[in-house]
Amino acid sequence: xxxxxxxxxxxxxxxxxxxxxxxxxxxxxxxxxxxxxxxxxxxxxxxxxxxxxxxxxxxxxxxxxxxxxxxxxxxxxxxxxxxxxxxxxxxxxxxxxxxxxxxxxxxxxxxxxxxxxxxxxxxxxxxxxxxxxxxxxxxxxxxxxxxxxxxxxx
Numbered sequence: 001x002x003x004x005x006x007x008x009x010x011x012x013x014x015x016x017x018x019x020x021x022x023x024x025x026x027x028x029x030x031x032x033x034x035x036x037x038x039x040x041x042x043x044x045x046x047x048x049x050x051x052x053x054x055x056x057x058x059x060x061x062x063x064x065x066x067x068x069x070x071x072x073x074x075x076x077x078x079x080x081x082x083x084x085x086x087x088x089x090x091x092x093x094x095x096x097x098x099x100x101x102x103x104x105x106x107x108x109x110x111x112x113x114x115x116x117x118x119x120x121x122x123x124x125x126x127x128x129x130x131x132x133x134x135x136x137x138x139x140x141x142x143x144x145x146x147x148x149x150x151x152x153x154x
Contacts, residue, residue: 007124011116014106017093018124026125029084033122036080040071085114088121 006019021029085103092099094106107114 007120009120011120012110012113014113014117015095016099016117016120018088018121019091019093021087021091021125025087029087029122030126030129032080032084036072036075039075040068043067043071085118088118088125092117092121 006017008015008017010016020026086100089100089103094102099106107117
C-alpha cells in the first residue's frame with residue numbers, strides 16, 4: 001500500500017513540509033471546519049437560489065457572500081482557530097526545523113504568510129477528501145432518487 005507522507009512548498013521564501021495528521025486528529029479538524037463553514041455555505045446557496053428564481057442572480061451572489069462571511073466570523077472562535085493551527089504546526093517542518101518550535105518567530109509580523117501556510121496544510125490533509133466528494137455526492141443523489149422512486153411505488 002502506498003502512503004502519501006508529506007508535501008513541500010515554498011511560500012514567501014519560507015520552505016514548508018507538511019506531513020499527514022493522525023486520522024482522528026484530521027477528522028476532528030474536518031468536523032470543526034464543517035461546523036464553522038457549513039451553515040454559511042448553506043445560507044449562501046439558499047440566497048443564490050432565491051435570487052436566481054427571482055431573476056436577480058448578481059445581487060444574490062453579493063448578498064449571499066456577505067451573509068456567509070458574516071456567519072463564518074460569528075462561528076469562528078479564537079481558541080478553536082489556535083487549536084487547529086497548533087495541530088497543523090505539529091506536523092509541519094519549516095526551513096528544516098519543527099514549526100511548532102518556531103511558530104511565533106516564523107509568523108511574527110507575517111499574518112498573511114501564516115494563513116497561506118494554513119491553507120496549504122489544510123490542502124495537504126484534505127485533498128483526497130475533496131477530490132472524492134463529487135463521486136460521493138453523485139452516489140448519494142442516486143440513493144436518494146432510488147429511495148424516492150421506491151416510496152412512490154408503495
